[in-house]
Amino acid sequence: MAGVNKVILVGNLGADPEVKHLEGDKVVANLRLATTEAYKDRTGNRVENTEWHDLELWDGQAKVAEQYLRKGSQIYVEGKIKSDTWQDDQGNNRKKVRIRVLSFTMLGSKNMGPDNPSSGSGQTAANPESVRGNQMAQQPSFENEEDGSDDLPF
Amino acid sequence: MAGVNKVILVGNLGADPEVKHLEGDKVVANLRLATTEAYKDRTGNRVENTEWHDLELWDGQAKVAEQYLRKGSQIYVEGKIKSDTWQDDQGNNRKKVRIRVLSFTMLGSKNMGPDNPSSGSGQTAANPESVRGNQMAQQPSFENEEDGSDDLPF
Amino acid sequence: MAGVNKVILVGNLGADPEVKHLEGDKVVANLRLATTEAYKDRTGNRVENTEWHDLELWDGQAKVAEQYLRKGSQIYVEGKIKSDTWQDDQGNNRKKVRIRVLSFTMLGSKNMGPDNPSSGSGQTAANPESVRGNQMAQQPSFENEEDGSDDLPF
Amino acid sequence: MAGVNKVILVGNLGADPEVKHLEGDKVVANLRLATTEAYKDRTGNRVENTEWHDLELWDGQAKVAEQYLRKGSQIYVEGKIKSDTWQDDQGNNRKKVRIRVLSFTMLGSKNMGPDNPSSGSGQTAANPESVRGNQMAQQPSFENEEDGSDDLPF
């Protein structure tokens, strides 16, 4: 039975992307994304609740993330839940949940162009929006290439 | 049969909100939201395609929109498709589609606090984020109050 | 600015798909989908509210729809809002909103296999699920091919 | 910063709901939901990939799940990702991810009314659709009551 497994997130990166260049031109980027919700509890105090998500991006999207995303970047993400399961040293079943990103969009980048360099850690992200546009257009087969197959090198 | 009718948009306002204060404390805000996608056509030229959406917000959300949203504001929107149908002067069946907003979030407002006043049209939106948080917490029954019933004054 | 324009629907078809085979192997299918929400009004009476959506599918998905969907079929749909604008005979600006379907899934088809022929209008939809699986796998580039470009023949 | 944390699933239950009635009228239901995607690998063989999700429902929704959902039931789910973190016996940081359900809809139940009793495990779910409609209408404050506050008894 075909199902649906969809995740939509808007949040900010807790750190710069961690990118690994693998054999065979494969690239993977891991991001930590925080989504925060605010509400008032029963006594009227404002409370913030932050959930941290482990995102995984591959190849073309990983390269875009490496080039343009930094700690603090706000992004919109679409993806799916994907878990790895294994047994640990004590023989216990373990499970790690990640969000496999299928597409993402940088948000609020109005002030992040070349004239407004982000004070990020490391190199500066310049003109991310037009590049994102190019990226999406240049790699029209990205989503399908990856979606479903998951023939990943580890 | 219960169904699902869900719309998710990220875009920018084409104009300031149009807000009407109605009898019985009812407030309605109408927004024009542009969602733009960019791609390359077959000849490699970058093409932009913009879709304009008519958004409708009520009461608490309409007031927040009135106070903090301006032409150009970038927002994340969740809502549902809602159409009005009628007959025009010639007796033709007409239909107008709107997005009934159930929740929205201002985006990229990291730099829009009191220290970074937006150069919007008209009054300045100050510190929208904390207010949005308060708003959502102060009106915990907003979504349900409105969702489904649609007992609107016109 | 890259935006997001996403629609998610679960509903039932109000009629069999209308399919047109165009020149150049192009195929378009138009579906009418009803999404119904039920709620109780202020006096406690159960009320149903049905919204009708005009769906548009192209090529591979249109063929799947033609072959397997019938009046009454329940489907999950993902797509985007897409409007056509023009001037009518009186010179008035007119706008028609459609949902451009990017992917769909048949639901509740447990009882719709060859042994449980749907009593639909016209031909019988046989074993839709496995075909849907094949379809999605055989046409891995379907989504991207269509998404964004919209180089449609009319 | 207000964020977005949204999950949309369509799948089948791997087992009957596990329901606990807690002190103070609190009820929690835990479901195991399978979402399966099918595709063809590079050699053309059909491959199925199933992801298992741990769902958590509270109070009104938990009661509806207890009454109408069974092993094999197909549902549409909307919720958010919610993780618990703790230290295990060895002092290692552990994390468990669940989907906190905010709303759900039974699918394909057209044939599951009293005249078509599901041959489920245990008691029979009768006429789930109208009940779901009633449920949603009778508990208009359900979503907001729970969403965000998470003042749960453990």
Added chain:
DNA sequence: TTTT
């Protein structure tokens, strides 16, 4: 009419 937005945004880049």
Added chain:
DNA sequence: TTTT
């Protein structure tokens, strides 16, 4: 452990 579901579903097809």
